[in-house]
Amino acid sequence: MRALKLKCAWSRALTLGIGLGAGWTLAMPQTAEACGGVFCDGGLPNSMPVNQDGENVLFVLDQNEVEVHIQISIDPNTNAQKFAWLIPIAQIPEFEVGSQPLFDALLNSSVPTYQVQQTFEVCGESGLSGGFTTGGSGDPGLSSDSNGTGTDGNESAGEDPVLFKTTAGAFEIVVLQDKQIGPIKDWLIDNDYQWIDGSETVLQQYLDEGQVIVALKLAAGSDGGDVHPIVLRYPSNENCFPLRLTRFASIENMDIRVFVLGDKRAAPTNYRHVLVNPLKIDWLSFATNYKEVITKAVDDLEADGLAFVTEFAGASSVVQPFAFNFYSTSWNEAAFIGIPPEQVVQVLNEQGLTQCFDPEFCFYNHPLVESLLNDFLPVPDGLTAEEFYWNLPAYVDQIDAMAWGDGSAFAQALDSRIIAPGEHAQELIDTYPYLTRMYTVISPNEMIADPIFHINPDLPDVASFRSATEYNLCDGNSVVTLPDEREIFVPNGGPWPEFIGEMWWAEEVQQVALKGKPMHLVNNTAAINKKIEEWNLAHGWPRFPDAPTTSASDTDTDSSGSGSSGGPDSATGGGQNDSSGCGCRSDGTPGAGMLALVGLGLLAQRRRRRA
Structure with a gap:
């Protein structure tokens, strides 16, 4: 295995939850063939499933600024309040709510077909x-479809490591800083964050590189239905996917998908790029062995488990906002201020955010709509959500007027969690003309370097349809x-x-430079x-x-x-x-x-x- 020691401007770390085995499970969906909500990849026989397991990250590559969208999923069998997320990063970023429908659209529109x-x-x-x-x-x-720093990681200076606190949507966020990991570990444990023994050495490496530690957890009263992607934005010209700390909460053969929006095609910088031998794909079964092929191709000679394949590279217009419902100009939070609570679902129906017209069926056109309704119009005991929401006027005497108020809090939450993230997602697709989708399968023992990505304007398109x-x-x-x-x-x-x-x-293993054609390491x-x-x-x-x-x-x-x-x-x-x-x-x-x-x-x- 080739050890690559490179700094990463931010780093995915420790998605934690109470679960099986020693008490930790990777916080990700349990269903391997999820279609991601509102749109699936064709729905036809023999379709390749849109697999949302693993890690899905979107980079927006702009000059001297990094914007990272991180999809966060929590194992439904874990205690959501025990969820914790640690992100080493070079400086304090801006935090925003991300759009889950944007990830659904990215996954479905570029899935290999x-x-x-x-x-x-x-x-x-x-x-x-x-x-x-x-x-x-x-x-x-x-x-x-690396080595440790020589410290024991527990020395404490006795100072408060909290540098900054904020909230973003359903998450409480704190930024921690210290020269040693000990005070940070103690603070996290004292404040009911989960901790994985053995992660001290890697976290200390990030501190030695001058980075701070961002810790996220769900705010009190939130649950798994409130979970949404998070957006980090900060000045930098380096873009990398975090892996070194991920291995402490990872699984064997974990899926990693990296999406990049920019002006041209993106490629891995410090990882290899692999072209798969097409004879290994079972074409007659519509590539049902696809993951197996990718797993073995990125482990081939000279790739050594540190490699990506490109699944799609082309116009970002393949991501259609209206088809995947991540933004609509009909969404308007102001319409809910001052209205009586029994009219809320009627207005949501008019804006296309819900389809509640039947006592046995109520469809939510955004994954966070139902959780917002539960927060501000909680379902009375003895009723189902469908019974209550489709006919609020019939249950006006059971509506929690205190929870609803005058609708201002609901309007604010609707804007910050659904409308503003959706509008920003639309802006990204309109602004950046090119989308690259890269994929790898990696195991914990291979997570020794944080992959970095760059734009190479000389690379050709890659179609997702074969x-x-x-x-x-x-x-x-x-x-x-x-x-x-x-x-x-x-x-x-x-x-x-x-x-x-x-x-x-692997038919080819390549190293991709900033310009020009890739260098063939293996052909x-x-x-x-x-x-x-x-x-x-x-x-x-x-x-x-x-x-x-x-x-x-x-x-x-x-x-x-x-x-x-x-x-x-x-x-x-x-x-x-x-x-x-x-x-x-x-x-x-x-x-x-x-x-x-x-x-x-x-x-x-x-x-x-x-x-």
Whole structure:
């Protein structure tokens, strides 16, 4: 393992909660296939789930200023009041409430999407159709989505380490400073923050680097339903994702997703960049082995567990605010000041924040709306939330008038927690034209350096949609053409073959500079192409070996590798083919389209096997 010692301007740390085992669990959702609220990735069969587990962070890269949006999730099986979050940072930042719907939109709009289109060889007495080749992708259909400092960490100067206190939404925030970790540890424990034994050495490292410690916890009376992302903003030209302290509350093979908004594509600075071997992806099952492939690719030679893949790089306009409901101009907090409480839900319905029109169903179009209603219009005993909120006038005598007041407090909370964060999210998408999504899978023993990111204006786009074509042969076998045009023979039409002998998980391992093309540390393209050729020939493909095929060349590729050169893109090994239509292309032979339909009909009864 290559030890990288680099400072990080802020650092993700210790998301804590009471739970299993020794008393600590990582505070994150328990469902691995969550769709994130209002919009999922297509909802079609064989879709790749939008996985929100792990750590999701958004960087906004602007000149001499860092803005970091941190998604915070709490394990529902833990005591939310015992939640604690520690963030080492270079200076006291500005704190704001973040937008969970913005994270939902980022996750869903850029999720890797896999499609396999079907084409058929025309069968009959004459055998071959004489004009059809594999390849071509059509419109999207099914989508898948260091060492210690030498101190014991417990020496105390006896001084109050509190430097600054504030609140942001549901969180109480305190900034702590000292030369030794001891006084900070004592203060946190005395003030009912959870502590993980063994974290002292790493926290001391941050103090030795001149950083302060930000501690967050839920304010009294808040619960898991009040949790929202947090935004930190401070002057700096360095952007990094925190990992060194995360390992004390992490799990094996933890998902890390980094989103970057800027003017061009972003890349890791001190971590490697990996292009995945597309043959390792199970295309016939819509990449159900995706995480396994990424896990092993970033552990490959020269990546050493400290690497990212790029899942999407392109226009930020893919994030559509109205589709994901993170902001609407119809939202207006002033409309709630002075109105009688029995009219609150009616106004929320009018603004599109709720859809409560039925005693058995009340839909909240923002994840914090229900918690705000519970705070200012608590549900009376004996009623369900749906019964109460959909018909407030019927229960006017049971409304807690003291909790509602004149509506000013509700209006203020609505603005600070929902409207202002949503409006800022909209502003970010409008201001920064480019979005990069990077992903890695990492375990605690690998969290030895805080990854830093930068903009490289010379890197190409990476599409999140990847389409392959399966050419079904008359003998029951098939040939899959990947997006980079490499052909893979598939016996009996499936399952996806496991290639004999050594096969690399990473096609390329790169180091990305501030400008120019990436430097190739490892390039397995020629070896992979040779393996494909041997496999295909061993199975009689192509039928006429002397004829040219659409396999990739052995030449080096740029960091996207898209196009006919055959190199991989940053996540899957191929860019999207430009052809469109039904996914089968003709050589121009008259009547070829009609023959294709006839062939498809002849094969309608053929039994196909799938993994």
